[in-house]
Structure formats: structure tokens, C-alpha cells
Amino acid sequence: MVSFIFKESLRGIRKKPLSFLLSTFAFGLCLLIILIFFLLTYNLFISLKIAYDKIEIYAFLDEKTSFSEIKDKISLINGVEEIRYISKDEALKILKEELKEEASFLENLDRNPLPPSLRIRISPKAKQVDEIKRIEDKLRLIPGIKDVWAGEELISKLVKVLNNIIYIDIGILIVVALSVIFIIFQNIEQSLFNRQREIEIMQLVGATDYFIKAPFYLEGILEGVLGGIFSFILLFIIYRIMSLSAITLSFPTILLLIFTILIGAFLGGIGSNLALNRILK
Amino acid sequence: MIEFDNVSKTYQNKWTALNNVSFTVERGEFLFITGPTGAGKTTILKIIYAEELPTAGKVIVNNKNIATIKKKEISLYRRNIGIIFQDFKLLYDRTVYENLEFVLKAINMKGNEIREKIMRILTRLGLMHKKDCYPYQLSGGEQQKVAIARALVKDPEIILADEPTGNIDEEASKEIINIFKEINLMGTTVVMATHHSELPQLLKKRRLHIVQGKIVDG
Ligand SMILES: Nc1ncnc2c1ncn2[C@@H]1O[C@H](COP(=O)(O)OP(=O)(O)OP(=O)(O)O)[C@@H](O)[C@H]1O
Numbered sequence: 417m418v419s420f421i422f423k424e425s426l427r428g429i430r431k432k433p434l435s436f437l438l439s440t441f442a443f444g445l446c447l448l449i450i451l452i453f454f455l456l457t458y459n460l461f462i463s464l465k466i467a468y469d470k471i472e473i474y475a476f477l478d479e480k481t482s483f484s485e486i487k488d489k490i491s492l493i494n495g496v497e498e499i500r501y502i503s504k505d506e507a508l509k510i511l512k513e514e515l516k517e518e519a520s521f522l523e524n525l526d527r528n529p530l531p532p533s534l535r536i537r538i539s540p541k542a543k544q545v546d547e548i549k550r551i552e553d554k555l556r557l558i559p560g561i562k563d564v565w566a567g568e569e570l571i572s573k574l575v576k577v578l579n580n581i582i583y584i585d586i587g588i589l590i591v592v593a594l595s596v597i598f599i600i601f602q603n604i605e606q607s608l609f610n611r612q613r614e615i616e617i618m619q620l621v622g623a624t625d626y627f628i629k630a631p632f633y634l635e636g637i638l639e640g641v642l643g644g645i646f647s648f649i650l651l652f653i654i655y656r657i658m659s660l661s662a663i664t665l666s667f668p669t670i671l672l673l674i675f676t677i678l679i680g681a682f683l684g685g686i687g688s689n690l691a692l693n694r695i696l697k
Numbered sequence: 698m699i700e701f702d703n704v705s706k707t708y709q710n711k712w713t714a715l716n717n718v719s720f721t722v723e724r725g726e727f728l729f730i731t732g733p734t735g736a737g738k739t740t741i742l743k744i745i746y747a748e749e750l751p752t753a754g755k756v757i758v759n760n761k762n763i764a765t766i767k768k769k770e771i772s773l774y775r776r777n778i779g780i781i782f783q784d785f786k787l788l789y790d791r792t793v794y795e796n797l798e799f800v801l802k803a804i805n806m807k808g809n810e811i812r813e814k815i816m817r818i819l820t821r822l823g824l825m826h827k828k829d830c831y832p833y834q835l836s837g838g839e840q841q842k843v844a845i846a847r848a849l850v851k852d853p854e855i856i857l858a859d860e861p862t863g864n865i866d867e868e869a870s871k872e873i874i875n876i877f878k879e880i881n882l883m884g885t886t887v888v889m890a891t892h893h894s895e896l897p898q899l900l901k902k903r904r905l906h907i908v909q910g911k912i913v914d915g
């Protein structure tokens with residue numbers, strides 16, 4: 417049964433090898449666009465995730481205020497997870513480390529201008545613009561805290577960028593998916609046309625719908641999978657070339673390969689389905 | 698085996714192809730359907746193999762009302778019917794053997810059974826020596842024999858033939874008709890549509906003569 421379906425499917429492909437090959441290539445090239453956006457989005461997410469995880473609220477203290485005095489008050493605020501005290505000396509040390517060679521001008525200071533500060537880590541749940549704003553307002557009310565920097569504008573920008581990128585991805589996914597489905601649709605339509613006689617005979621002798629349609633589904637899915645593998649190979653080549661020019665992207669090989677094959681098979685199946693539904697009532 | 702009870706068929710374009718047709722075919726019978734072109738012969742056959750549904754009336758085949766058959770049931774129902782056409786409908790890129798094999802595989806028959814069945818039917822129709830030929834290498838009569846072999850290979854209880862000799866010369870036609878006679882002698886019910894109104898008499902078989910969708914004789 418399976419061998420019959422396979423044989424009939426291959427027979428259909430062998431009747432038009434060139435158009436099968438070319439449409440598989442076209443399919444692969446279209447899919448490559450999806451893959452490139454997928455890869456870029458994936459990498460962007462990784463770097464944004466790193467930035468996001470680092471989010472802390474900075475509270476700058478009065479020089480006279482002692483940490484132990486206000487620590488408990490801050491801990492009481494909902495969403496605060498950990499408080500670290502940075503003394504004036506530590507702040508200077510951190511600044512020196514960050515500036516590296518350019519830090520030499522700091523040597524000439526006669527007085528440390530940096531205030532003592534607190535770095536407040538907040539729970540993941542509280543990492544939302546509104547929540548951070550709420551925590552920030554509460555911090556400002558605590559005597560001894562001169563200034564607070566929470567960077568919620570930065571976070572809201574990040575979220576906006578992320579949302580826009582997801583919208584762009586979805587838009588591209590839809591447009592490319594439609595073109596890719598159309599490629600398969602046309603190919604299967606041609607196969608159906610080439611094999612009218614076979615279909616007619618099968619219907620007359622009492623073959624089930626499943627037997628009649630399966631070779632065409634198989635062809636579409638096969639084309640999708642082959643096109644997917646082709647696009648994966650192209651993506652890999654592009655990735656290696658970019659690595660040579662020192663653009664380091666993370667490349668989740670297995671994830672990408674599975675994603676490509678699944679999406680290829682899925683879109684191929686849909687294309688076949690549309691053609692079959694249109695032509696075989 | 699086949700019973701038409703007041704069957705009418707009106708096509709979508711409002712053309713009435715059959716008008717209150719009633720007849721029965723017994724198991725093992727050989728029935729000719731004759732009549733001028735456009736009389737409705739093909740329509741009767743199409744209704745029997747559920748290609749068309751009647752607009753009115755009952756059609757009972759093997760105790761089953763085909764007038765109300767569900768789409769899903771059609772494939773299983775047709776396995777019991779062998780259909781032969783004027784234009785053979787062979788697959789021209791496959792050999793005689795492969796043409797028969799295709800049909801049996803399409804109805805999910807097992808491999809070893811397939812070979813045995815094909816060999817038996819090819820021997821019976823004297824086609825063994827042509828088993829690896831392609832249809833274009835065969836005469837019209839031989840091609841029709843292959844089509845008959847293809848209809849018979851799945852051992853149907855009913856054979857429907859629509860103008861089976863329409864495309865072949867007189868000599869070959871006689872042979873084809875004789876094959877149908879033999880098939881019928883082995884117990885298969887045969888219904889044949891034809892223009893040749895002298896055939897029923899020649900074979901001493903019952904005939905149904907229709908004109909403009911109405912039975913006028915038989
Ligand atoms: N699918 C269809 N749609 C509309 N009208 C049809 C259709 N099929 C057949 N008809 C009409 O129904 C009538 C009967 O057709 P049918 O094919 O049954 O005749 P027939 O007796 O087989 O003729 P012939 O001897 O020429 O094969 C004809 O007038 C034909 O034009």
C-alpha cells in the first residue's frame with residue numbers, strides 16, 4: 417500500500433523532472449527568506465534577553481545615609497528581589513574597570529565625586545514598565561535616596577522593538593508562505609492534469625479517496641521537505657560566510673533544521689490540499 | 698440483482714435523459730440496452746455505477762439503494778463492478794501487465810495474489826504473449842481485450858460495457874462479443890449498451906430498447 421503510493425508519486429515526478437526540480441528550488445529560495453528572518457529574530461531575542469536579564473534599578477544615596485537604615489524599607493516593596501550596596505570606593509573601582517585605559521584622568525581627582533548607591537534586582541514578574549515605574553516612585557519617597565534611575569524608557573523601547581520585529585516576521589511569514597503554497601499548488605495541479613487518466617481509472621475501479629490523493633500529498637510534502645533542506649543548506653552557507661567576516665550569530669542547527677523541514681512539509685501539504693480540493697471534488 | 702424502479706434523470710441543464718424507467722436484471726443475466734444516440738443508454742450505466750444519481754426513483758443493486766448512496770460508500774461499491782468503455786481508457790505509458798497491476802494495487806490487493814490473478818485472466822483472454830507490450834503496440838481489438846481483462850481481474854459480479862465495439866472493426870468485434878458471452882456463461886451479470894440493434898437477436902439475449910429516455914421495448 418505504502419509502496420504503491422510511493423511508486424505512483426515518483427512516477428508522477430519522473431514525468432516532469434525539470435518542473436519538479438525548478439519549483440523545489442523556487443520553494444527553497446522563498447523559504448530561505450523566512451529562515452533568514454527567523455535566524456535574525458532568534459539572535460536579536462538572545463541579545464535582548466541578556467540585556468533584559470541585566471535590568472536593575474539604581475538608587476543613589478545621600479552620603480550621610482547608611483545602608484542598614486533604609487534596607488528594610490526597600491525590601492518591603494513588592495517585586496524587589498535583591499539589594500546590593502555599592503560604596504563610594506566600589507563605585508569608583510567599577511568606573512575605572514569600565515573605562516580601562518581612559519581611566520587615567522580619574523587618578524588626578526582629589527575627591528571621589530561618586531555617590532554611594534544601591535543596585536536593586538527585581539523579580540522577573542516585576543520587569544514591566546508599569547511595575548518598574550511603581551517601584552521607582554516608592555523608592556523616591558524613601559528619605560536618604562537622592563535619585564533613582566530605572567531605565568523604564570529603555571525597557572519600553574525594547575518591548576516596542578520586539579513587538580515590531582514580531583509583526584514584521586509574521587507579515588513576511590504570511591507573504592512568503594502564500595507564495596510558497598502557490599508554487600506547490602501549481603506543481604500539484606500540473607501533476608493532477610498529467611495523471612487524469614490514472615485518477616479516472618482509480619475512481620472507476622473503486623479505489624478509496626485516500627489511495628487516489630495520497631500520491632499527490634506525498635509529492636507536495638516531498639517537494640516541501642526537499643525545498644526546506646535546500647534552503648537550510650543555503651542558510652548554512654550564508655552563516656559560514658558571515659562568520660568569516662566576523663559577524664557572530666548563534667546558529668541553532670538542530671532547531672533550524674527541524675523548523676525548516678516541518679514548515680516545508682506543512683506548506684507542501686497545504687499546497688497539495690488546495691490543488692486536490694480544487695480539482696478533485 | 699439490478700432493479701430500476703421509476704427512475705428519472707434530469708441533468709443540470711434541465712435535459713431529461715431518462716423518464717420513468719423501470720426494469721430488472723437477474724443475477725447471471727445478459728442484458729442489451731439499445732437505442733439511437735442520445736437515448737439515455739450511457740446514463741443508465743452511469744446510474745448503475747453511481748457516477749450519476751437519479752433525480753427520482755429507486756435503483757437497487759445487490760439489495761442496496763444506489764439512489765441514496767453516500768459518497769464514501771461509492772468506492773467499495775464499485776469494486777464489485779467492472780466497467781468497459783468504447784475508448785478503452787488504458788494507461789499508455791504502462792504495459793498490459795502494469796495496466797492490470799495498477800488496478801489491483803489501487804484497490805489495495807496483496808502482492809502475491811495480484812500476480813496470480815493477472816496471469817489467470819491474461820491466459821483466459823489469450824493475451825499472455827502480449828503481457829509486456831504497451832497499448833500502442835496493440836490493435837484496437839487487443840486493446841479492448843486488455844480493458845476487459847482489467848475489468849475482470851478484480852472478479853466483479855457485474856460487468857457494464859458502454860459501446861465496447863464502437864472503435865474496432867467487425868472481425869475483432871465478433872471476438873469481443875464472444876468474450877462477453879463467455880464471461881456471462883461463467884456467471885457474471887452483463888449489461889451492454891450498443892447502437893447495434895441486431896446484436897440481441899443474434900445472441901438471443903434480452904434487450905431494452907430506449908428512445909428519448911423512455912423504454913419502448915423490453
Ligand atoms: N453530463 C450531462 N449533462 C447534460 N446533459 C447530458 C449529460 N450527459 C448526457 N446528457 C444528455 O442526456 C441525453 C442522454 O445521453 P446519453 O449519453 O445517456 O445517451 P446515449 O444513449 O448513451 O447516446 P450515445 O449512443 O450517443 O452514446 C443526451 O441528450 C445527452 O445530451
Ligand SMILES: [Mg+2]
Pocket residue numbers: 738739740859
Ligand atoms: Mg453513450
